[in-house]
Amino acid sequence: xxxxxxxxxxxxxxxxxxxxxxxxxxxxxxxxxxxxxxxxxxxxxxxxxxxxxxxxxxxxxxxxxxxxxxxxxxxxxxxxxxxxxxxxxxxxxxxxxxxxxxxxxxxxxxx
Amino acid sequence: xxxxxxxxxxxxxxxxxxxxxxxxxxxxxxxxxxxxxxxxxxxxxxxxxxxxxxxxxxxxxxxxxxxxxxxxxxxxxxxxxxxxxxxxxxxxxxxxxxxxxxxxxxxxxxxxxxxxxxxxxxxxxxxxxxxxxxxxxxxxxxxxxxxxxxxxxxxxxxxxxxxxxxxxxxxxxxxxxxxxxxxxxxxxxxxxxxxxxxxxxxxxxxxxxxxxxxxxxxxxxxxxxxxxxxxxxxxxxxxxxxxxxxxxxxxxxxxxxxxxxxxxxxxxxxxxxxxxxxxxxxxxxxxxxxxxxxxxxxxxxxxxxxxxxxxxxxxxxxxxxxxxxxxxxxxxxxxxxxxxxxxxxxxxxxxxxxxxxxxxxxxxxxxxxxxxxxxxxxxxxxxxxxxxxxxxxxxxxxxxxxxxxxxxxxxxxxxxxxxxxxxxxxxxxxxxxxxxxxxxxxxxxxxxxxxxxxxxxxxxxxxxxxxxxxxxxxxxxxxxxxxxxxxxxxxxxxxxxxxxxxxxxxxxxxxxxxxxxxxxxxxxxxxxxxxxxxxxxxxxxxxxxxxxxxxxxxxxxxxxxxxxxxxxxxxxxxxxxxxxxxxxxxxxxxxxxxxxxxxxxxxxxxxxxxxxxxxxxxxxxxxxxxxxxxxxxxxxxxxxxxxxxxxxxxxxxxxxxxxxxxxxxxxxxxxxxxxxxxxxxxxxxxxxxxxxxxxxxxxxxxxxxxxxxxxxxxxxxxxxxxxxxxxxxxxxxxxxxxxxxxxxxxxxxxxxxxxxxxxxxxxxxxxxxxxxxxxxxxxxxxxxxxxxxxxxxxxxxxxxxxxxxxxxxxxxxxxxxx
Numbered sequence: 001x002x003x004x005x006x007x008x009x010x011x012x013x014x015x016x017x018x019x020x021x022x023x024x025x026x027x028x029x030x031x032x033x034x035x036x037x038x039x040x041x042x043x044x045x046x047x048x049x050x051x052x053x054x055x056x057x058x059x060x061x062x063x064x065x066x067x068x069x070x071x072x073x074x075x076x077x078x079x080x081x082x083x084x085x086x087x088x089x090x091x092x093x094x095x096x097x098x099x100x101x102x103x104x105x106x107x108x109x110x111x
Numbered sequence: 112x113x114x115x116x117x118x119x120x121x122x123x124x125x126x127x128x129x130x131x132x133x134x135x136x137x138x139x140x141x142x143x144x145x146x147x148x149x150x151x152x153x154x155x156x157x158x159x160x161x162x163x164x165x166x167x168x169x170x171x172x173x174x175x176x177x178x179x180x181x182x183x184x185x186x187x188x189x190x191x192x193x194x195x196x197x198x199x200x201x202x203x204x205x206x207x208x209x210x211x212x213x214x215x216x217x218x219x220x221x222x223x224x225x226x227x228x229x230x231x232x233x234x235x236x237x238x239x240x241x242x243x244x245x246x247x248x249x250x251x252x253x254x255x256x257x258x259x260x261x262x263x264x265x266x267x268x269x270x271x272x273x274x275x276x277x278x279x280x281x282x283x284x285x286x287x288x289x290x291x292x293x294x295x296x297x298x299x300x301x302x303x304x305x306x307x308x309x310x311x312x313x314x315x316x317x318x319x320x321x322x323x324x325x326x327x328x329x330x331x332x333x334x335x336x337x338x339x340x341x342x343x344x345x346x347x348x349x350x351x352x353x354x355x356x357x358x359x360x361x362x363x364x365x366x367x368x369x370x371x372x373x374x375x376x377x378x379x380x381x382x383x384x385x386x387x388x389x390x391x392x393x394x395x396x397x398x399x400x401x402x403x404x405x406x407x408x409x410x411x412x413x414x415x416x417x418x419x420x421x422x423x424x425x426x427x428x429x430x431x432x433x434x435x436x437x438x439x440x441x442x443x444x445x446x447x448x449x450x451x452x453x454x455x456x457x458x459x460x461x462x463x464x465x466x467x468x469x470x471x472x473x474x475x476x477x478x479x480x481x482x483x484x485x486x487x488x489x490x491x492x493x494x495x496x497x498x499x500x501x502x503x504x505x506x507x508x509x510x511x512x513x514x515x516x517x518x519x520x521x522x523x524x525x526x527x528x529x530x531x532x533x534x535x536x537x538x539x540x541x542x543x544x545x546x547x548x549x550x551x552x553x554x555x556x557x558x559x560x561x562x563x564x565x566x567x568x569x570x571x572x573x574x575x576x577x578x579x580x581x582x583x584x585x586x587x588x589x590x591x592x593x594x595x596x597x598x599x600x601x602x603x604x605x606x607x608x609x610x611x612x613x614x615x616x617x618x619x620x621x622x623x624x625x626x627x628x629x630x631x632x633x634x635x636x637x638x639x640x641x642x643x644x645x646x647x648x649x650x651x652x653x654x655x656x657x658x659x660x661x662x663x664x665x666x667x668x669x670x671x672x673x674x675x676x677x678x679x680x681x682x683x684x685x686x687x688x689x690x691x692x693x694x695x696x697x698x699x700x701x702x703x704x705x706x707x708x709x710x711x712x713x714x715x716x717x718x719x720x721x722x723x724x725x726x727x728x729x730x731x732x733x734x735x736x737x738x739x740x741x742x743x744x745x746x747x748x749x750x751x752x753x754x755x756x757x758x759x760x761x762x763x764x765x766x767x768x769x770x771x772x773x774x775x776x777x778x779x780x781x782x783x784x785x786x787x788x789x790x791x792x793x794x795x796x797x798x799x800x801x802x803x804x805x806x807x808x809x810x811x812x813x814x815x816x817x818x819x820x821x822x823x824x825x826x827x828x829x830x831x832x833x834x835x836x837x838x839x840x841x842x843x844x845x846x847x848x849x850x851x852x853x854x855x856x857x858x859x860x861x862x863x864x865x866x867x868x869x870x871x872x873x874x875x876x877x878x879x880x881x882x883x884x885x886x887x888x889x890x891x892x893x894x895x896x897x898x899x900x901x902x903x904x905x906x907x908x909x910x911x912x913x914x915x916x917x918x919x920x921x922x923x924x925x926x927x928x929x
Contacts, residue, residue: 021914021918024910024911024914025911025914025915026911033910103909103910103911104909107907107908107909109908
């Protein structure tokens with residue numbers, strides 16, 4: 001039975017990031033995109049927390065150093081909430097204007 | 112400064128003052144005041160000649176037969192007082208000016224200032240001449256030195272001595288006084304004074320002076336000033352300056368009646384022909400100046416005598432002499448530039464007397480005398496040949512002329528040829544002597560002809576006759592009864608010019624012929640023989656044509672009795688100059704013994720042949736082995752032993768002349784004189800037989816065109832026609848054609864080439880612009896467009912794509928910076 005260490009956290013984070021990216025890339029629904037973004041952000045949060053516990057070599061850090069990463073992740077969560085609120089407001093406006101939230105169809109700036 | 116030089120300057124400046132007075136104070140009518148009908152021509156313009164013999168004047172005029180005789184303006188009718196029925200209108204045909212009797216009176220009084228000035232000049236000149244001739248001079252100097260001279264340096268180019276002779280170049284101005292100059296001063300002022308006097312009557316009518324009476328006197332003053340400048344100048348530069356002034360004055364005076372076409376033509380001709388000679392003179396001056404660095408005559412002669420020859424070569428010296436003589440060829444109307452003088456008779460007759468008999472044409476002879484010491488043997492031979500050619504050509508033309516003034520004109524040319532011939536054969540003093548005597552009797556003849564013509568004008572005008580020519584001898588005849596003083600004075604002058612004893616011409620002409628004979632004896636070359644024979648031939652011809660003129664004009668029956676009716680003797684102011692000049696044409700002013708010219712004071716003491724300064728090898732008679740009589744050597748000799756080598760030639764000629772004078776009947780007439788008398792006598796006899804005796808065939812009026820040899824002579828050997836063919840028509844036309852060709856092919860070619868090359872260049876530039884500059888710009892744009900097209904494919908507008916790019920970018924960055 002191996003000890004749970006930094007690589008595990010990073011692996012989970014990477015998987016979560018990849019899923020988030022996959023979601024962003026593949027989904028056309030704007031809400032689904034936001035959800036992908038949330039996944040990416042949370043992957044980052046996991047990294048923050050993980051690196052607040054371990055240094056790059058996997059050696060556990062002292063307690064006093066742990067708070068920095070955790071505070072950063074809480075900050076990201078707050079920002080993510082704000083972002084979700086703003087983004088949903090934008091999506092709502094897009095829907096009102098284009099009558100769809102399919103981002104493929106909202107490409108007026110392209111031409 | 113010496114009193115003679117001071118007075119010479121005064122004499123020089125006074126006529127200029129007169130010129131200024133007449134110009135400033137004289138009332139001038141501007142040409143705008145006069146309306147001259149261009150279709151109306153003066154009657155004495157040869158317009159009625161039935162042939163084209165007088166082509167040069169006739170071409171410019173048309174018969175004035177249809178001209179209304181009352182064409183004269185109203186003014187002339189008003190102003191006539193004494194001569195109210197004698198006004199004549201051959202000059203200004205329509206006069207509408209405001210020329211009032213008051214103007215006339217004022218102008219007439221003002222003209223006396225100029226006349227008085229000339230009188231003062233004459234008196235001063237006589238004093239200067241007396242002082243100069245009585246001065247024995249400095250015997251230690253070479254005899255080409257004047258008695259006294261003064262110079263001032265005008266310009267000094269010290270650092271320009273780059274020629275072979277290392278010395279400075281200076282330009283000096285100066286005047287001199289020697290016997291020749293002093294005599295010429297008297298001659299010029301005397302003739303000028305008498306002409307002023309004569310003109311006061313001759314030019315008096317408004318129709319004569321055209322409102323320019325004072326301008327006429329101004330021009331006379333300017334001319335006298337210029338001529339006096341030549342006389343007293345002691346350097347070639349001043350001679351050249353005054354030379355050109357003489358040319359200008361003669362231009363103004365010949366063209367005084369510029370309303371008429373013939374004077375316009377004549378003064379241009381005189382001016383241009385003179386310029387041809389002046390080019391040669393200028394070249395000669397420049398040869399001397401570049402090589403010797405000075406133009407002062409005595410310095411030039413000193414340097415030549417010291418062996419500083421131009422370019423160190425004798426031919427250059429000869430060329431310099433001949434080129435300087437070219438100026439004389441132009442001014443003295445020598446062959447081949449003799450064509451201008453007869454045409455110059457278009458000027459008023461007093462002008463002819465002043466500038467074309469006595470003074471201006473004398474300038475050429477005077478110049479030749481001034482530069483005499485530097486003439487080499489070849490140059491002198493050239494001078495003699497030119498003189499002889501001129502004398503014979505002009506004399507032969509004079510034989511058949513019908514115009515009174517033309518006879519005198521050609522006679523003048525012929526006599527000038529004599530003088531030049533005399534200088535050429537080394538008979539220096541004889542040439543100058545003839546210059547002086549000729550000035551007297553020719554001025555007398557011209558003024559006499561003026562007197563006749565004046566009366567002819569009056570008479571023709573009285574008859575309202577605009578058709579007949581007042582100068583044509585075929586309208587005259589028998590005038591001696593009507594004009595006895597004119598006849599007698601002209602007869603005396605004619606006897607003088609013909610070389611009859613007791614008259615001045617005999618003395619000078621005999622001396623010239625003796626000189627030519629001596630020249631021929633010393634060097635019996637072909638040219639010398641020709642010169643000698645021509646000299647005697649011309650003597651006979653002169654006697655013939657002069658007496659022909661006398662017979663046709665004054666003898667026989669009047670050929671036009673209606674004209675004859677109205678002829679009178681002229682007023683005293685006109686005949687007085689004639690009498691003075693006739694007296695001066697006698698032997699007495701020039702020597703005590705009329706039969707022995709060599710013993711006269713003119714030749715024995717006044718004018719001495721200057722020594723020749725050219726190298727001994729090129730002096731006259733250099734190659735002739737001739738015994739030099741040492742006892743005849745002149746006293747004045749340059750220092751050193753060079754004198755022996757320098758002076759033989761004039762001793763040779765003087766000795767030979769002396770020898771010739773002792774032949775024949777000693778003390779009465781020498782062989783040359785006897786022969787000359789014989790020739791002149793036969794000339795007169797022939798003239799008498801043909802024209803003089805009662806019922807002579809020559810007295811019959813003949814208006815037919817001359818034929819054969821007479822036509823040849825009458826038309827001046829077709830010299831004018833030839834020149835016209837060669838120069839204006841031939842040469843100028845050829846030149847014009849060449850220039851036209853040049854213009855069309857070279858200039859236009861260059862212009863067109865420039866144009867074409869500009870077009871070509873423009874095309875190249877346009878191509879560059881289109882393909883290179885625009886290409887670059889388009890390339891830039893195209894590239895940007897292409898890039899835009901490419902990049903546009905990336906900008907899908909889909910968030911997913913951008914996210915993929917971001918991811919890929921991060922991956923790339925990750926691997927790049929790993």
